[in-house]
Amino acid sequence: MPLDTSTYNLALLRVDGRRWNELRQQKGQLGVQPSADGSAYLEMGNTKIQCIITGPNERDTKSTSSASTAPTSGGLGATVAVSIMIAPFATVDRKRRGRNDKRLQEMQTTIASGLAATVQGQSYGPRSTIHISLNVLSQDGSLLACLINAASLALVDAGVPMTDYLVACTAGSTSSYAAADEEADPLLDLNTQEEQELPFLTLATLGATDKVVAMLTRLEGMMATAADGCKGVRDFLDGVVRDKGELMVQEGAIGRGEVVSSMDLD
């Protein structure tokens, strides 16, 4: 599916009108599912994710059979179990996915072990599990990055202690190896069209994952761009959490400056 990227060089505007270092429109919300222990809804452009946290509760092997798990705090803390469900209506052509989709399993493993590095699970003990269910409602590029961000946000809502947000972002490269164009811009936060066309990487800061399909000469530039994007995403997520906190104070759910005991880390 050839996408005409040559127009980029003329106006330096991407297919959706962004500049190279612009993120897409983001929307985030905490506590979208009142019955869950923690939940969040995140939009990055047209990629829309709902994340539900159940637990920490006692380990139940039956419910984690399709999920990917990773232990926190070197096996001494709670286990993080991640399962991803992509709705059949999430993409342009309606498609049902099997349970054994290896691409999904790989993403589950990546998210689980990535989050396990930031979740402070030792306060729950090794026999408990935190279930993270990620529902993809709409898919338009940067899926892995968006899933990681949504999971981070929902963990904050659930009050699970973490060292920091785990935030992710994608970056692509417009230069080709053959062209050897050193000046070409890296692109931030790709959509589906750009993902199909360009080599890209997903980078998660504070830890965890990168997946690069790129040329060596441009690797550093792309990683720096993605890391910058991650900072932007982190500020956004932090804003969402602070707004929610402000709202809770206004509603009188908690007093200003009050410390919730379960979130007290040290």
Add this chain to the structure above:
Amino acid sequence: MPREAEPSQNEKDFILKAVREGHRLDGRALDQFRQLDLKFGEQYGVADVTLGKTRILAKVTAEVTVPYTDRPFDGIFTITTELSPMASPAFEVNRPTETEVLLSRLLEKTVRRSNALDTESLCLVAGQKCWSIRVDLHVLSHDGNLIDASCLAVVAALRHFRKPDTGMEGDTLTVYTPAEREPVPLSWLHSPFCITFSFFGSISVGEDGEEKDIWLLDTTLLEEQLRVSSCTISMNKHGEICQVAKPGGAPVEAVTVVQCSSLALQKVKDLSDFVDQKLAEDSKHRNKGGLLAELSADNAR
């Protein structure tokens, strides 16, 4: 589900301490590979890779099938992995473990998605007939670093493989037996190799207490069980990265990843030369008395 036996606390402490001091249990340097050996079978497309005690067998087969309806001009190329209980008691038949899923996804991204094999050249009659190339990968013995060894085995097997020659006359497609016409090699575009870096936390160096990540290359199973995270870089000898995967685990400095990628290039060049040399030896061995040149169809008739 059976699990790999965990190393004892004493073993853990010993190995981690040694690694921090720059030593390994088998006396290798931190960035040194184990003894690597590559043997080809009697048939075309069988590669047997031995890396220390890890042993992997790859076999390539080809058959004529109908192409996928959404890709009428492309042939079919699949890689299947099998981690049998023979290799380690932790593996079960028909129940892919996380190791296996990650391994097959990695090979897929490295070899298939990077267009190492030109699938368009496998098309025989558009929309009706195409070659289906299948690589079966068997792990015969598991002692760590499955990814690098598997990738080498797959690439070597595919480059060694010869598919039967075909001819079109009018509307009839003829597949010639090896007796009729010498089989032809696949259309191979570049050879990607995987290099896996295993991280073991960081130590401070110098007076200013600068943190430096410790990493090992070609880890044994024991070292693999103790690592805090790993990063696999796939590239070809021209330095083109096909993929980089760091599936979670402890955080690593971005600078380290970039440094690793330049070191990986060195190692990939070594591996690439090694495979080239073994392939040349094998073709020399097969081509006794220059018979192949005589059998070739493109002589000046």
